[in-house]
Amino acid sequence: xxxxxxxxxxxxxxxxxxxxxxxxxxxxxxxxxxxxxxxxxxxxxxxxxxxxxxxxxxxxxxxxxxxxxxxxxxxxxxxxxxxxxxxxxxxxxxxxxxxxxxxxxxxxxxxxxxxxxxxxxxxxxxxxxxxxxxxxxxxxxxxxxxxxxxxxxxxxxxxxxxxxxxxxxxxxxxxxxxxxxxxxxxxxxxxxxxxxxxxxxxxxxxxxxxxxxxxxxxxxxxxxxxxxxxxxxxxxxxxxxxxxxxxxxxxxxxxxxxxxxxxxxxxxxxxxxxxxxxxxxxxxxxxxxxxxxxxxxxxxxxxxxxxxxxxxxxxxxxxxxxxxxxxxxxxxxxxxxxxxxxxxxxxxxxxxxxxxxxxxxxxxxxxxxxxxxxxxxxxxxxxxxxxxxxxxxxxxxxxxxxxxxxxxxxxxxxxxxxxxxxxxxxxxxxxxxxxxxxxxxxxxxxxxxxxxxxxxxxxxxx
Numbered sequence: 484x485x486x487x488x489x490x491x492x493x494x495x496x497x498x499x500x501x502x503x504x505x506x507x508x509x510x511x512x513x514x515x516x517x518x519x520x521x522x523x524x525x526x527x528x529x530x531x532x533x534x535x536x537x538x539x540x541x542x543x544x545x546x547x548x549x550x551x552x553x554x555x556x557x558x559x560x561x562x563x564x565x566x567x568x569x570x571x572x573x574x575x576x577x578x579x580x581x582x583x584x585x586x587x588x589x590x591x592x593x594x595x596x597x598x599x600x601x602x603x604x605x606x607x608x609x610x611x612x613x614x615x616x617x618x619x620x621x622x623x624x625x626x627x628x629x630x631x632x633x634x635x636x637x638x639x640x641x642x643x644x645x646x647x648x649x650x651x652x653x654x655x656x657x658x659x660x661x662x663x664x665x666x667x668x669x670x671x672x673x674x675x676x677x678x679x680x681x682x683x684x685x686x687x688x689x690x691x692x693x694x695x696x697x698x699x700x701x702x703x704x705x706x707x708x709x710x711x712x713x714x715x716x717x718x719x720x721x722x723x724x725x726x727x728x729x730x731x732x733x734x735x736x737x738x739x740x741x742x743x744x745x746x747x748x749x750x751x752x753x754x755x756x757x758x759x760x761x762x763x764x765x766x767x768x769x770x771x772x773x774x775x776x777x778x779x780x781x782x783x784x785x786x787x788x789x790x791x792x793x794x795x796x797x798x799x800x801x802x803x804x805x806x807x808x809x810x811x812x813x814x815x816x817x818x819x820x821x822x823x824x825x826x827x828x829x830x831x832x833x834x835x836x837x838x839x840x841x842x843x844x845x846x847x848x849x850x851x852x853x854x855x856x857x858x859x860x861x862x863x864x865x866x867x868x869x870x871x872x873x874x875x876x877x878x879x880x881x882x883x884x885x886x887x888x889x890x891x892x893x894x895x896x897x898x899x900x901x902x903x904x905x906x907x908x909x910x911x912x913x914x915x916x917x918x919x920x921x922x923x924x925x926x927x928x929x930x931x932x933x934x935x936x937x938x939x940x941x942x943x944x945x
Contacts, residue, residue: 500540507531513615574605689903690939696932703937704735712751719939720788723878730782775853783853798864802851808871814891821850880936884910899942906938
């Protein structure tokens with residue numbers, strides 16, 4: 484087993500120390516070893532000192548070890564509910580049933596196991612048996628890497644089923660770091676039904692979306708993703724449905740779901756190959772457009788999508804959902820709207836960029852998903868990662884209600900994990916006014932919350 488101290492998870496530290504010890508002392512019983520490091524304060528002496536194994540296991544607290552044992556037990560129990568016939572399941576299933584009987588939302592699984600040494604002993608035996616006695620690396624790999632969707636589905640079912648909300652397992656949060664609620668809501672088709680959502684993924688991706696004050700349905704979809712094989716490889720997108728409440732929402736959620744699945748199946752090698760990534764992304768978006776167009780019912784969606792690679796960020800768009808970057812005190816709009824007023828602005832018929840949002844035809848878009856495949860096109864841009872601190876993807880519910888200067892001011896003064904929410908919340912309450920002129924092509928006022936309002940934000944560490 485390869486050991487990399489800079490990125491080693493606690494479970495892998497346990498694996499490393501135990502396997503090094505078993506190689507040094509083949510006659511040792513792995514179950515006894517696990518029992519010793521769980522229950523004895525001087526456990527390092529039972530672990531070999533070769534290759535730093537003793538130091539590695541000594542860096543863990545007893546709570547760390549109990550937590551990993553509990554995670555393994557819950558994985559076995561939950562996955563067994565879905566596919567059955569997993570070894571070591573009896574004590575694990577009993578453990579799941581036991582903690583599920585609790586109604587305390589602040590359930591502390593570590594303390595429960597410390598206060599029930601017999602139960603902890605049985606789980607430790609199961610843990611050691613599965614990982615080190617069965618000699619079944621495929622089972623271990625499955626439990627470690629490929630069981631997350633069973634865990635996610637189970638936890639989400641607890642959250643959504645009112646009869647099960649009190650069950651302690653959901654509130655333990657042992658697996659919370661592995662759950663991407665944004666992804667799950669998109670794949671389960673429930674994001675738009677919720678109306679208002681707020682998400683975070685890792686420490687760099689954040690999003691919020693609300694219906695607004697004047698819409699009865701939600702048509703905006705939002706996505707935050709980290710690649711399953713490389714968390715530095717990220718995708719975020721905003722899609723604003725057009726063509727009526729029902730059909731617009733279907734189009735935006737379909738596009739978002741398809742891109743989520745596409746990105747997760749994409750080879751991580753594209754992290755360092757932006758040109759090939761762009762080629763693949765365009766192919767996928769064109770196919771999505773064809774499928775939406777086939778419905779022939781007027782449904783469509785804008786799209787602004789960003790994929791963060793090794794040195795560059797790729798942005799693709801269709802419609803008037805926008806991408807911005809900010810650095811220090813400056814804001815820059817990356818995308819150009821596919822809209823009637825954008826053309827007027829580019830040709831000098833609208834003098835001020837901010838006047839675009841007051842124009843009475845500001846909602847006339849000239850390109851979107853669902854268009855005739857012969858006329859559909861994709862705008863694409865590459866941005867150097869070093870050129871920005873924040874990347875903002877915004878639906879027109881934000882950019883119609885907030886000027887670029889207002890967006891910059893909010894971004895600058897708001898903590899990184901609150902920027903998306905601050906932009907959406909501010910757009911929902913901010914009324915904008917334009918000086919009255921004789922030109923009747925413009926509205927004098929824009930009322931906050933006029934549309935579905937969505938922001939997705941990626942923040943780079945300095």
